[in-house]
Amino acid sequence: MPYIRLLKNGICQLDERHFSKTISFQDINYQLALDEDRDLIFNQFANFLNSFDPSVAIExxxxxQIGRNEEVQASMQIPDQHDGFDALRLEFREMLNSQIVKGNNGLKKAKYISFTVEADNLEQASAMLERLEIDILSGFKNMGVRAESLNGEERLKILHxxxxPDxxxxxxxxDLKGKESTKTYITPDMFxxxxxxxxxFGKFIGATSHFQILxxxxxxxxxxxxxxxxxxxxxSFHIQAIDQSEAIKMVKRxxxxxxxxxxEENKKAVRSGYDMDILPSDLVAYGEDVKSLLKDLQTRDERMFVVSIVFFNFAKTVQKLENTIAKISSIANKHNCKIKRLDHAQEQGLVSVLPLGLNQMEINRSLTSSSTAVFIPFTTEELFINSENSLYYGLNALSxxxxxxxxxxxxxxNGxxxxxPGSGKSFSxxxxxxxxxxxxxxxVIICDPEGxxxxxxxxxxxxxxxxxxxxxxxxxxxDINMNYGDGDAPLKDKANFIMSMLELVVGGSGLTAEEKSVIDRCLPKIYERYFENPCAENMPILQDLYDMLKGQEEKVGKKLATEMEIYVSGSLNVFNHRSNVDLNKKLLCFDIKELGSQLKKIGMLVIQDxxxxxxxxxxGxxxxxxxxxxFHLLLKEEQTASYSVEIWKRFRKWGGIPTGITQNVKDLLMSKEIENIFDNTDFVLMLNQASGDRExxxxxxxxxxxQLRYVTNSNEGEGLLFxxxxxxxxxxxxxxxxxxYQKMTTKPEEQG
Known part of the structure; x- marks a missing residue:
């Protein structure tokens, strides 16, 4: 192991004068991005490479690695809760395990950048590495890439x-004792x-190869x-920038x-008696390439790099190892390149492939910034969050x-x-x-207009x-509770809801300022008994508000009472009762399918409340x-729409997670409140879309x-997740x- 020490802060001293650090970075969507976004990411990556000067070596x-994905295994451990649903949890665990086999979640994929500097001592190296670290993290951030620096323990784990592998x-x-080296903890039993x-090495056979660009x-x-x-x-890609003036001199030479x-060729032609303008095709091609390269270096933002590319594979048998190398060689050949085994230099190859920032390879190739950036490390972003509250959303359609x-x-x-219809919306x-x-x-609470x-x-x-x-x-x-709204003034927030409801009751242009004042005066009086003794019998109902309004001196009070009458003692008095349902269940569903059209808007508003x-x-x-x-029905009416926006804006800080579900995307997008909804939504599960809605x-x-292809004539249960x-x-x-599945399916023929 060619390093002197690997410190707790992540700095590795390779020899007397060389020190390195490592940063781990994630993937971003490159292959599925818009063409202009792809060009932007490519140029940003090329500029990122250009930012390194010749004094810094990067890797x-x-x-x-197969079988190293502890995060995925942890997500499978859905604990039993002895609530009658443990058989379902077992089935769910088995289902997740079977889904893993379809992809390569059993394969841990990781990306790192190691950077090495030359310094007289550790203190000087620390300052240089810290500046570089800030620049690299900033460069990744500009590309929209999540990245973090690794400490000593994390770097040792990668090496180990x-x-x-087993x-x-x-x-x-x-655990380190005295002058014991960290190498003790990472080296295999034998090399x-x-x-x-x-x-x-250990129980495995490994091979290193270099990548030859042809x-x-x-x-x-x-x-x-x-x-x-x-x-x-x-x-591993080892990249070292060449000083720009040196690069130009080299190309000029x-x-x-x-x-x-x-x-020489012209002279030969004259001596042989043929046209001196006829030159060997290779010479013409190389001449044009060199002129083009010189122009790129002098006039475009191109730099020159020395690049070494090393591959490392291992298996338990030579046969398996050779099969893997054959697969790699096949891909290389397809791109007119070659994989060449590092005969007699396997040890140097292994050292060069470890993320230490040390290159012992003597085989390299000079490339420009854009030629180096072609090896862009971004493909498609994965979405896997290791959390005890992580839920399953299907499989990545690409990987x-x-x-x-x-x-x-x-x-x-908010989502x-x-x-x-038929895209799998309800099932999702x-x-x-x-x-x-x-x-x-x-x-979990559901507002269910279709039963x-x-x-x-x-x-x-x-x-x-x-x-x-x-x-x-x-x-x-x-209904109200002492924590209603922001908690400090529950009646103030409740008053907003009651005003919204009465606006729906009176219809037309809504409540006048005078009507609002009368309502505001009545509310504290009808809640007086409840706040003195908060028990169910003291909770006011619409009848109490009706009686109070009727008894007001102003004509508007009596007018409001008359407009409310049908909802209190008339045919629409469904909401003039104390609640008699168990609202403390973990799962509640408000079925409003049979609520008449006159009551549906009020019903949805009452449910939101x-x-x-x-x-x-x-x-808390x-x-x-x-x-x-x-959901589009709620955004149609001004009162329910503004109440929905309040939910979308304020639920988060209370631990609320609202989700709107709709097939009528056009109706949804026509609402003037849709901007507020979209601005406060970070989760969108989009299935097949009609052509107008798609655009x-x-x-x-x-x-x-x-990306649009995934919501165009897509099959049931396929789409895009934002x-x-x-x-x-x-x-x-x-x-x-x-x-x-039987519990969740909406298809009558599949329900047992």
Missing amino acids: FSYIN DMLN KSFTFSYK NFTPNRYFK ASELSDRMLSEFLDIDDNISI KNTDLDKMRI HNLIMADRKKLKNP LILGT AKREMANAILITNDD EYGNLVKQFHGEVIKVSSKSKDYLNPL QVWNKVSLNR NKATRYYIDE ILAKKLKISVP FGNTIVPFLDKFPKDTIL
């Missing part, structure tokens, strides 16, 4: 896992470099093709050499890797589920609900509240997930043409032979 390391890493700097073409042009997809191989593979060769995400980690967890919503019930402690969710709710022992003029389930719109109540009660203890189907959404959400700044194409073929 990009790409490491794929590469050299001990062992787990246990180390702490506290044997005696065979020329491969070497033995093609005149390279594809920016080549690196991603190597890294898509479902096998153990590590690739090459040009002079070619000029001499041209003169087939598991998508697990925790909306609580978003800046704004939308959009899709045409139900899958998230069921997942949340099995995995989290969250409460679609009753079956699921009953299966999970929830409460279905049928809100209609025929039903005996009652909701009191005047009950959700507000529940969220304020849960605040647990999250409340609220699903609103046919509007593409503009609003900046969807590229390649999670903060991450956009992932997904597909979810949920196994139909599971109990969970």
Whole structure:
């Protein structure tokens, strides 16, 4: 192991004068980005490379390892809760394990950049490395790439896992005794470099090779093709900038050499008696290339780099190892390049491939900035958040890797589920609900205008509240609790809701200032008894407000009372009762299918207020997930729309996670409040879209043409997932032979 010491802060001293640090970075969407965005990312990466001066050596390391994905394994450990649903949790764990096999989540993919400086001592090196670290992190941030510096323990773990594929890493700097070296904890049981073409380490056989560039042009997809191989593979790119004036001199010397060769060829032609303008084609091509290169270096923002590319593969048998190398060679050949085994230099190859920032390879190639940037390390972003609240959203349509995400980690967890009929919209919503019930402690509330969710709710022992003029389930719109709203003035927030409800009652242009004043005067009086003794019998109902308004001196009070009459003692008196349903269940569904058209708007507003109540009660203890189907209906009316926007703006700080579900995207987008909804939404699950809706959404959400394909004539359960700044194409073929599927499906023929 060619280093002197690896310190706790992540600095590795390679020899007396060389020191290195390592930064880990994530993937971003490059292959699916808009063409102009792809060009921008490519140019940003080329400029990023240009930012390194010749005194800094950099190494990009790409490491794929099978069976090292502890995060994925942790996400499978959904603990039993002894609540009657543990059989479903077992089935869910098995389903996730079977989904992993379809992708390469069993394969840990990691990307690192190590940077090495020369310094007289550790103090000087620390200052230089710190400045570089800030610059590199800033460069990644500009490209939209998440990156973080690694400490000593994290760097040692990478080295250990590469050299001990079958062992787990246990180390702490506290364990170091006296002058004991960290190398003790990372070296395998044995190394044997005696065979020329491969070497033995521990129980494995490894081989290192170098990548030979023969093609005149390279594809920016080549690196991603190597890294898509479902096998153990590590690739290191050692890149060292050449001083610009030296690079120009070098190219000019090459040009002079070619000029001499041209003169020699001209002389030869004259002596042989043929046209002196006829030159060998190679000489002409090289001459043009050199002139073009010189122009790039002098007039365009191009730099020269010396690049060494090393591959490292390992397996338990020579046969398996050779098979993997054959796969790599096949990809290289396709791109007119070669993989050449480092015969007699396996040890130097291994040292060069480790993310230490040390290159012992003597085989290299001079490339310009744009030629080096062709090996762009970005392909497609994965969405896998290792959290105890992460839910399953299907598989990445490109890599087939598991998508697990925790909306609580978003800046704004509010969400939308959009899709045409038959696209799998309701199923996606139900899958998230069921997942949340099995995995989290969250409460789940559903506003169900079509009576679609009753079956699921009953299966999970929830409460279905049928809100209609025929039903005996009652909701009191005047319900309040001491935490309602912001808690310090519950009646102030409740007054806003009651005003919104009465605006719907009176219709027309809404309430006048005088009417609002009269209502505001009455409210504290009807809640007086409840605030003195907060028990259910003292909770006021609409009748109390009606009586109070009727008794006011002003004519507007009597007018309001008359307009309310049909909702108090008339045929629409469904909301003039105290609540008689269990609103404390973990899963609640408000079924408003049979609520007449006159009451539907008020019904939806009352339900939103009950959700507000529940969220304020849960605040600080647990999250409340609220699903609103046919969400466009709420945004049609001014009162329900403004109340929805309040929910979208304020729920987060109380632990509320609202989700709007709709197939009528055009109606949704026509609402004047849609901007407020989109501005406060960081989660969008988009399934198949109608052509008109697609174009509007593409503009609003900046969807590229390649991404748009995933919501164009897509199959059921396929689409795009927007999670903060991450956009992932997904597909979810949920196994139909599971109990969970039977509980969630909306298709009558599939329901048992």
